[in-house]
Structures are given as C-alpha cells and as structure tokens.
Amino acid sequence: MIEPKVKIDEFVNILDKAENGPRVDIKEWDQVYIYQTIKDLVEKYDIRIDVKNPGVPSDDDLADRVFEAAMDLAVQSGVYCTDTQRQMIFSRDELEKVLARVPEEVQIGEGPDTRVIKKRMVDQEGHVTIGGGFWGVVVPEDMLLPMTMAYAQIEENDFLCTGALRTTYGRPIRAYSPWDTLACWQEMRQTFEAIDRVGRPGMTISGPNTSASAIGTVTTVTHGCLRPSDYGSVAFMSELKVSYDDLIRACHYVQTNSFAHNFYNPIYGGYAGGAEGVAVAHVAGFILMKATLFGEAFNAGPSHAHMSTNTFPPLIPAQALAHQALSRNTNITCANFTRPNAGPGEKDLLYEIAAYQLATVTSGVEIATGVQTATGRHEAHCSPLEVRFLIKVVRAAEKMTRKEADPIVKKLIALYRDGQKEQKIGKPFNEVYDLETLEPKSEWQSVFDEVVDELVSLGLKL
Amino acid sequence: MKKENYEYLASVLEKADTGPVIEEKEWDYQYIGAKTKDLIKKYDISWDKDTYVPADDDLADRLYQAGWELALESGVYCRNTKKQMLWTEDELKGIIDSGPSELVVGTGDDEVVIRQRRPEQPSRVTILGGAYGTLIEEDLFGAMVEAYAKEPLIDIVEPPSIPTAFGRTIRIQSPWEVMAARRESDLALAAVKRAGRPGICIGAAATSGSEIIELAATSYNAYRQTDWHHTSFVSENKVTYADLTRAAHFYLTGSVAHTFCDPIYGGYLGGKEGIAIGCVAGPILLRATLLGDTVNAGPSHAHLSCDTHADLLAAQALSFQAIARNTHLLKGIHIRPAHGPGTKEILYEVAAMAIMGVTSGVDYLKSVQSACGVNMGHTSPVEARLCARVAHASEALSREEGNALVTQLVNKYQDLIPTADTGIHFRDSYNLETLEPAQAWQKIYEEVVSELRELGLSI
Numbered sequence: 026m027i028e029p030k031v032k033i034d035e036f037v038n039i040l041d042k043a044e045n046g047p048r049v050d051i052k053e054w055d056q057v058y059i060y061q062t063i064k065d066l067v068e069k070y071d072i073r074i075d076v077k078n079p080g081v082p083s084d085d086d087l088a089d090r091v092f093e094a095a096m097d098l099a100v101q102s103g104v105y106c107t108d109t110q111r112q113m114i115f116s117r118d119e120l121e122k123v124l125a126r127v128p129e130e131v132q133i134g135e136g137p138d139t140r141v142i143k144k145r146m147v148d149q150e151g152h153v154t155i156g157g158g159f160w161g162v163v164v165p166e167d168m169l170l171p172m173t174m175a176y177a178q179i180e181e182n183d184f185l186c187t188g189a190l191r192t193t194y195g196r197p198i199r200a201y202s203p204w205d206t207l208a209c210w211q212e213m214r215q216t217f218e219a220i221d222r223v224g225r226p227g228m229t230i231s232g233p234n235t236s237a238s239a240i241g242t243v244t245t246v247t248h249g250c251l252r253p254s255d256y257g258s259v260a261f262m263s264e265l266k267v268s269y270d271d272l273i274r275a276c277h278y279v280q281t282n283s284f285a286h287n288f289y290n291p292i293y294g295g296y297a298g299g300a301e302g303v304a305v306a307h308v309a310g311f312i313l314m315k316a317t318l319f320g321e322a323f324n325a326g327p328s329h330a331h332m333s334t335n336t337f338p339p340l341i342p343a344q345a346l347a348h349q350a351l352s353r354n355t356n357i358t359c360a361n362f363t364r365p366n367a368g369p370g371e372k373d374l375l376y377e378i379a380a381y382q383l384a385t386v387t388s389g390v391e392i393a394t395g396v397q398t399a400t401g402r403h404e405a406h407c408s409p410l411e412v413r414f415l416i417k418v419v420r421a422a423e424k425m426t427r428k429e430a431d432p433i434v435k436k437l438i439a440l441y442r443d444g445q446k447e448q449k450i451g452k453p454f455n456e457v458y459d460l461e462t463l464e465p466k467s468e469w470q471s472v473f474d475e476v477v478d479e480l481v482s483l484g485l486k487l
Numbered sequence: 488m489k490k491e492n493y494e495y496l497a498s499v500l501e502k503a504d505t506g507p508v509i510e511e512k513e514w515d516y517q518y519i520g521a522k523t524k525d526l527i528k529k530y531d532i533s534w535d536k537d538t539y540v541p542a543d544d545d546l547a548d549r550l551y552q553a554g555w556e557l558a559l560e561s562g563v564y565c566r567n568t569k570k571q572m573l574w575t576e577d578e579l580k581g582i583i584d585s586g587p588s589e590l591v592v593g594t595g596d597d598e599v600v601i602r603q604r605r606p607e608q609p610s611r612v613t614i615l616g617g618a619y620g621t622l623i624e625e626d627l628f629g630a631m632v633e634a635y636a637k638e639p640l641i642d643i644v645e646p647p648s649i650p651t652a653f654g655r656t657i658r659i660q661s662p663w664e665v666m667a668a669r670r671e672s673d674l675a676l677a678a679v680k681r682a683g684r685p686g687i688c689i690g691a692a693a694t695s696g697s698e699i700i701e702l703a704a705t706s707y708n709a710y711r712q713t714d715w716h717h718t719s720f721v722s723e724n725k726v727t728y729a730d731l732t733r734a735a736h737f738y739l740t741g742s743v744a745h746t747f748c749d750p751i752y753g754g755y756l757g758g759k760e761g762i763a764i765g766c767v768a769g770p771i772l773l774r775a776t777l778l779g780d781t782v783n784a785g786p787s788h789a790h791l792s793c794d795t796h797a798d799l800l801a802a803q804a805l806s807f808q809a810i811a812r813n814t815h816l817l818k819g820i821h822i823r824p825a826h827g828p829g830t831k832e833i834l835y836e837v838a839a840m841a842i843m844g845v846t847s848g849v850d851y852l853k854s855v856q857s858a859c860g861v862n863m864g865h866t867s868p869v870e871a872r873l874c875a876r877v878a879h880a881s882e883a884l885s886r887e888e889g890n891a892l893v894t895q896l897v898n899k900y901q902d903l904i905p906t907a908d909t910g911i912h913f914r915d916s917y918n919l920e921t922l923e924p925a926q927a928w929q930k931i932y933e934e935v936v937s938e939l940r941e942l943g944l945s946i
Contacts, residue, residue, distance in 0.1 A: 033653070033666075033669075034653075036666070037653050037655070037666070040655070040662055040663065040666065041655070043662075044655075044658075108661070193497065194493060194494060194497035195497075196497055196500070196501055196504075199504065201728075202500075202567070202728050202731075202732070203500050203503075203728055203731035203732040203734075203735045204500055205732070206732050206735040206736055206739065207493070207496060207497060207500060207735055207739070210735075210739045211493070239699070240698070240699075240702065240732060243665070243699060243702040243703050243706075244702050244732075244735075244736050244739070246706060246707070247702075247705060247706040247707065247736075247740055248705070248706065248707070248711070248712050248740045248741070248742070249712075249739075249740055249741055250739075250740070253707060269660065269661045269662060272661075272662035273661070273662045273664070273665055273699060273703075275662070276662040276665035276666060276703075277665050277703055277706070280665060280666075280668070280669040280703065280706070280708065280709070281706050281707040281708055281709075282707070282708060283707070
C-alpha cells in the first residue's frame with residue numbers, strides 16, 4: 026500500500042476555505058490584496074533590484090528579506106478562489122507546517138527512466154534535472170509524433186513535456202466539450218508511442234496540453250494513460266488566484282496519488298508591479314501552491330504584460346532572487362521555466378536561454394524546464410535543438426557561482442535586449458529539422474555551433 | 488477491453504457539431520411525437536390491452552422495423568449544439584453489428600459473463616442488484632453496498648448515491664465532485680471486499696453529478712475498467728456534451744460501458760405503442776452514440792415514475808423481443824417499482840417485471856430501484872434477492888406461461904400504484920449489525936415466495 030501523498034482531511038480543509046472564506050470582490054483582490062500589499066511589503070523589506078543593469082544578484086540578506094515579504098503576503102492575502110469569490114486564508118503557523126513537511130527529494134518516472142530530484146542550494150554544485158519539450162506549443166497532428174520523438178531521444182532530457190494539438194482526427198477541438206477527451210487521449214497516445222519508439226517507455230511525461238479545461242487532466246490521469254509517476258500540471262492564475270478547474274485537477278492528482286507540478290506566472294507590469302513585486306509574488310505563489318494544490322515540484326514563469334516572455338531583462342534578476350529566497354529558506358523543489366522571445370533558427374533564442382539558465386541554476390533551482398520557444402504562441406515554432414543547448418548551459422552553470430555567472434549574464438542580456446522589441450519568431454520545426462533523421466538542419470546547427478563558440482569566448486565551460 | 492475505433496468516435500462527435508440545426512421544440516413535436524405516431528400506424532403496432540407478455544413474433548419484428556426507422560430518420564438530438572445527429576443505414580448497421588454478444592465483467596473469482604438471450608431461451612440471465620442511485624446517508628452507504636454484495640445470486644452490484652462527501656454538500660462541477668467520486672468508490676470497494684467479493688463488478692459512479700464525477704471515479708485507486716460505467720440519453724433520444732464526454736472516457740479507457748434511456752409514457756412518444764417504439768430506437772441509438780456495451784430502456788410513467796404500470800409491461804416485453812430477435816445487442820430490464828421495501832406489493836411488481844423480461848429474452852436484470860428511487864434509503868437487498876430467484880425460475884418459461892403469471896401479479900398491485908406505500912428505510916428494513924433483513928421484512932418476503940409457488944412458479 027503506497028502512502029497517500031495528502032491526508033484527505035487536509036484537502037477537505039482546503040476546499041472548505043474555498044467555500045467558506047470571506048467574500049472579496051475580484052477588483053478589491055487585485056488592487057488591495059495584491060497590488061497595495063505587495064507595494065507595502067517591497068517598501069517594508071527594502072527590496073531593490075538593479076533593473077538598469079540586470080544580472081544575477083548575490084545578496085543573501087536581500088534574498089531572505091524577499092522570503093519574509095512573501096510569507097507576509099501569503100499570510101495577509103492568501104489565495105482567491107475565482108469561482109466562489111472567497112479569500113482562502115492561511116495562518117502563518119499553517120504555512121510553516123506545510124513548508125516543514127516538504128521533503129528534500131522527490132522522484133518521477135519508471136524503471137531505467139526513474140529520476141530522483143534532490144535539493145540544491147544557491148552557488149552549490151549539484152545535478153539539475155531536465156524537463157525538455159514543447160511545453161504546450163500548438164502543432165499540427167502529423168507533426169506531433171516525429172517532434173515528440175526528437176525531444177524524447179535527447180539522452181540527457183530527463184522528462185518530456187508534450188505539445189498541444191491544433192485538431193484531433195482532422196476536426197477542430199472545442200473546449201469544454203467531448204473533443205477535449207478525444208484530443209487529449211490522442212496527444213497522450215502519440216506521446217507514449219514516441220517514447221516507446223525511442224526506447225524510453227518509462228520516461229516521465231508532462232501533459233496533457235491540448236485541453237484548457239480540467240476534463241483534459243481528469244480524463245487522461247487514468248487506466249491506460251498517464252501514470253501516477255508522470256509530471257502532472259496544475260496552476261494558479263495571476264495573481265494568486267485559483268479556480269474550481271484547478272482545484273479539480275489538484276484533487277484528482279491527490280486522489281490518484283500522482284506526482285504534480287504546480288505553476289504560476291506573476292505578471293510583470295500587472296498588479297504584482299515591477300521586478301521587485303514579481304519576485305515577492307513568485308515566492309508567495311510557491312508557498313501558497315504547496316498549501317493549496319499539494320504539488321511536488323513548482324515553477325513560476327513570470328510573464329511580461331505585453332511581450333509574454335520571461336527573459337525580459339528586469340525579470341532575470343527578479344527570478345534569480347526569488348529562487349534564491351526559496352532555496353535558502355525551504356526545501357521546495359523549484360523549476361525554472363524558459364519562455365524566450367525569439368524562435369528557432371535565431372541566435373537571440375540561444376542568448377536568452379543561456380542568460381536565463383545561468384541566472385537560475387546558480388540561484389539553486391533543482392529542475393530546468395523548457396523551451397517554450399517564441400513565447401509558445403506560434404504554431405510549431407520550437408525545436409529540440411534549443412533543449413540540447415539548454416542542457417549544455419545547465420551542465421556548465423551547475424558548477425558556477427552567482428558571482429561567476431553575473432558578468433556573463435549581463436553580456437548575454439546586452440546581446441538580445443534590443444532584439445526583443447520586435448519578436449523574431451524564427452522558423453517552424455519542419456524548416457529547422459530534417460523530418461526523416463529528426464536531426465537539425467545544417468543552417469540551424471551552424472547557428473547553434475556559433476553561439477556555443479561565443480559562450481566559450483565569454484568564459485563559459487561548455 | 489480493447490476499443491480502438493477512434494475515427495468512429497470522432498465521427499459521432501462531429502455529428503453533434505455539424506448536423507442540421509433544430510429547435511428543441513421541433514425535435515420533441517416533429518422528430519419524436521409526429522414521427523412516432525406515423526410509425527405506429529405504418530407498422531400496425533397494437534396489441535390486446537390485457538396481454539402483458541405478448542408472444543407475437545411478427546408484431547415484435549414490425550416493432551423492430553418501426554424502432555429502426557425512428558433511429559435512422561430522426562437520430563439523436565444534441566442539446567448543447569442543437570444539432571440533429573444522423574447515421575446512414577450502413578453506419579447504423581455497422582455499429583450495431585460491432586456490439587458484443589457476450590461481455591465479461593468483474594475480475595478474478597468474481598468475474599461473470601453476460602450472454603445474449605432470445606425470447607423463451609432457457610439460459611441464465613445475469614442479475615444486477617443494488618439501489619440504483621437512490622440516496623442513502625453517507626454513513627450507511629458502505630453497509631448497504633455490503634448487504635447487496637453478500638447476496639449470492641447478485642452478479643453485479645449497483646450502489647446507492649451519497650448526498651454528501653465527508654459531510655459536505657457535493658457542488659456540481661466543482662472539486663467536490665472529485666471528492667465524492669473517490670468517497671463513493673472507496674466505500675464501495677471496501678464494502679465488496681468485506682463481503683468477500685473484491686472483484687465483483689460495481690456500477691459506477693452512482694452519485695449524481697456532471698461528467699467530472701464519472702471521469703474522476705474511473706481512475707487509479709477507484710473504479711476499474713471491469714466495473715459497469717454509466718452514461719445515458721435525456722428523454723427523448725437527446726444527448727448532452729456531458730454524456731458524450733463520459734462515453735468517450737469509457738471508450739478510451741477500455742471500460743465496460745452501460746448506456747440507458749428512459750422513454751416517458753405520456754410524453755412526446757405518446758402511449759404504450761409509442762413507448763414500445765422508443766424502447767427499440769433508444770437502445771439502437773445508445774449503441775451508435777454512446778458506444779454502450781450494454782443497453783437498456785427503462786420507461787418512466789409521466790406522473791407515477793414507475794415502469795411496472797400495467798400499460799408499460801407489454802410495451803417493454805415487445806421491445807425486448809424485437810431487439811433480441813433482430814440484433815445481438817446486450818439488453819436488460821430496469822425494475823423501478825412504485826412500492827418500497829417492507830411492502831408485499833414491491834415484491835409483486837418485481838416478480839412481474841422479472842418474469843416478463845426473462846421470458847422476452849433480456850440478458851440481464853437491473854433490480855431494484857425501489858419506490859422509484861426517490862426516497863432516501865428506501866431500498867433493500869431483499870427485493871433484489873426475490874428478483875434473482877424469480878428470474879432464474881422463469882428461464883425455462885414460455886411467454887404464454889409468463890403472461891399468465893404476470894397477469895395474476897398485476898392484479899395484485901396495479902390499483903395501488905397511484906397511492907403506493909414507499910415502505911421503510913434501510914435502517915428499519917435491515918439489521919445493521921448482521922446486514923440481514925429485519926424479521927418483519929423477511930416474513931413478508933417468505934409469504935410472497937409462497938404465494939408465487941401457489942401461482943405456479945418453481946421458486
């Protein structure tokens with residue numbers, strides 16, 4: 026008998042909070058509980074980020090103050106349930122108990138593809154787990170299988186995140202309809218076929234990504250489909266909001282004793298404010314997701330209000346600082362989430378990935394995930410080559426300190442920051458990869474090789 | 488169970504999205520009401536009102552033709568999209584022919600095989616026993632399921648519904664549905680284990696909700712593919728996205744899918760002849776739309792709700808005969824008496840339905856949604872036990888013999904239906920320690936068994 030990951034009374038208690046907490050108007054939530062509270066906490070804890078010359082902060086006291094501010098935010102505001110319009114309140118004692126129970130390692134996958142993810146610390150050498158894939162980029166039906174195989178065959182890719190189908194069996198997919206069920210199963214069946222074909226049947230899968238509703242999760246985490254050892258997904262909405270759909274997903278993961286990762290994307294330029302506010306919201310989000318959604322791994326991929334990317338320069342130190350705060354003060358398994366602005370075939374894509382990985386890996390993340398290329402909004406605009414690149418950078422960054430990474434990150438940001446003003450979406454998979462060999466075409470491979478050389482010349486040991 | 492015709496499944500969903508747009512009122516009046524009326528005339532569907540188990544094969548075959556024509560020409564109405572879902576004759580024949588003629592349910596020592604039967608075929612019928620979604624207090628749910636599972640003649644258990652999960656209200660389309668799904672399955676699986684039948688097939692999920700509850704309940708640590716998973720039509724021949732989502736989930740998980748419809752007597756189908764046609768068209772369309780491995784139509788009286796009303800008996804008997812003689816669909820009878828536990832009349836109603844169904848060729852009996860299933864706790868395993876005994880005793884009977892028995896039984900309860908006694912709660916009809924019937928209820932049961940013997944049934 027496997028020990029249940031959450032005692033059922035604890036989950037009932039969370040649902041009770043969503044039903045019975047104080048009623049709050051959503052505008053009041055955004056403006057008072059988020060905006061005003063974060064603003065006050067940034068001032069109270071003197072949180073400052075150098076956004077004019079962004080790099081990798083290495084001020085431990087600042088990181089700890091970010092954590093304290095986030096704890097205050099989590100206690101003062103809690104979580105907002107959008108379906109019931111209730112504030113879900115947690116006491117400091119409750120949250121401290123939640124954090125105290127977080128284990129130092131978690132496990133995913135089956136058989137030879139089992140991976141144990143161990144706690145890392147800031148500036149500490151230690152293996153980072155890789156989750157490479159499409160991360161929800163929409164693809165045509167005929168491209169899903171070869172693309173998935175191309176990602177799965179990367180030996181150092183520890184787990185695979187799926188793409189989203191544009192159609193299912195040639196038909197459009199209507200959200201909140203039975204098409205959700207059919208489409209998500211098609212996505213999963215093709216993903217299982219892909220990992221079988223590359224000889225990795227136990228490889229962990231993160232999905233489904235085709236459905237926007239909870240149906241997609243509930244229908245696929247079941248007999249003959251996703252396994253409890255896979256990397257399930259359930260999220261908060263910005264800022265610190267949860268819906269019934271999210272709670273349904275979380276409840277299903279709890280009931281099936283499945284591994285789940287929780288994610289949350291604070292919005293830069295939204296109610297969280299600027300870089301400092303995003304850092305505080307990021308940390309509070311992880312604490313509150315652990316308390317509300319009971320995940321085993323967590324990522325925040327803050328989103329620029331207009332550009333969507335999280336490699337926007339001021340967001341690099343914001344995320345680094347948040348990860349440092351979490352790494353220094355909790356055992357929470359943290360993942361970064363790579364959402365660059367540029368697309369396949371573009372040098373800028375690789376600069377963005379490198380800057381982001383150097384900043385977050387040296388800041389203590391346990392998992393590196395990506396790449397949601399070209400912000401994930403352009404059909405089939407992603408390729409496994411950027412995951413290979415990500416892995417190379419991560420391996421180098423594992424052995425570096427924040428101070429060593431900082432100057433390189435600053436140079437990389439300088440290389441791509443102006444290019445972000447106009448999105449270079451690059452080319453779709455079928456134009457940068459050979460669909461027969463599932464290897465990159467020479468043009469894209471040359472760009473990769475050139476950027477590797479540039480990084481070596483910047484001092485990175487690739 | 489391997490189910491891999493994904494293209495067909497996609498084509499069904501496509502029908503729901505791209506068929507002709509029809510207003511629901513037009514559907515009810517034209518595609519159901521007027522069409523059924525025409526078919527009754529065209530196929531000369533009529534019978535002697537005092538016959539409850541007709542034995543006219545030609546009439547049964549004409550009824551099948553009428554049901555087929557209704558299925559083919561009207562199809563199904565999708566309420567979410569307001570579209571008419573239509574099949575070609577070849578499509579409909581293909582999907583009906585692809586249905587199983589025998590079906591393995593349950594696991595291990597508790598596995599049973601449901602096999603197709605024909606009218607008057609002396610072969611074993613499968614017995615489902617349970618409360619069929621009748622509500623029971625959460626704290627009594629486990630005891631009730633265990634009491635049914637302890638009945639040796641029950642092959643498949645159908646649980647009651649819980650009104651709360653962990654003491655909380657189950658809010659539709661909320662995470663509480665997932666909680667309820669697990670609460671129900673946890674309690675049911677523990678109950679059948681206590682009864683010594685861990686692999687017995689269980690009807691899932693019995694607690695009402697949206698599609699979320701069925702999807703969440705058919706997963707790890709909950710109900711198994713070998714259990715009996717429900718999805719249904721809305722009357723008449725209407726389907727919702729929730730039903731289609733359930734059907735897709737059961738198909739894709741390779742789970743046993745049971746599909747049902749409840750034609751309304753006194754509704755758009757009209758009277759008993761229309762109900763007979765509806766009870767043929769419904770199962771054909773259930774197979775085509777929801778890919779049911781088993782099908783059943785359990786008609787409902789517009790005001791009384793029960794399906795044991797005298798007017799409904801021959802309509803159901805003929806529909807079973809029509810389906811049994813013309814397809815290999817696995818079809819069953821759903822027994823919904825007006826009376827409740829602790830009354831003699833419920834046992835008369837159950838016996839009449841069992842004899843009528845078995846002699847007309849049903850493959851399985853769903854017993855018993857006592858007191859129409861609308862009174863909390865008003866069901867008990869005694870009525871399912873009686874159903875099983877009568878059903879097995881009827882396997883060797885002809886329709887004429889069955890008709891004679893049913894006629895006598897109907898005379899005992901028919902006039903009492905409008906003022907039916909809904910009987911007593913499970914906690915009063917059963918000893919909650921021993922999970923055996925209370926003395927008074929056991930005595931009534933034995934008296935009725937004696938009466939049935941006196942009527943000529945070898946029970």
